[in-house]
Amino acid sequence: MSVIDVHRPHSLDKAHARQAAETLAQDLSKQFDVNYQWEGDVLRFKRSGVKGQLTIDHADLHIHLELGMLLRPFKSKIEQEIHSQLDQIVGNG
Secondary structure, three states, rough: OEEEEEEEEOOOOOOHHHHHHHHHHHHHHHOOOOOEEEEEOOOEEEEEEEEEEEOOOOOEEEEEEEEEEEHHHHHHHHHHHHHHHHHHHOOOO
């Protein structure tokens, strides 16, 4: 199992942080065919070979993904895309 674990500080209010998370989820869904759904302030990701979540709190976005064997070669691409999207959405922290 390969893990992607990203924390990104933010100064967004809850509504904007949630919208940032939704934007990121939509992009990942399109690029990597990942399904997602909200459970409170936690956005859960799932598809064959990947599972994880994005958790929002008042000052931090935390993304934790576990990649199976087939997606392991794409870890750096997925991680790079997450960082790129977060840079655009919430800034460089």
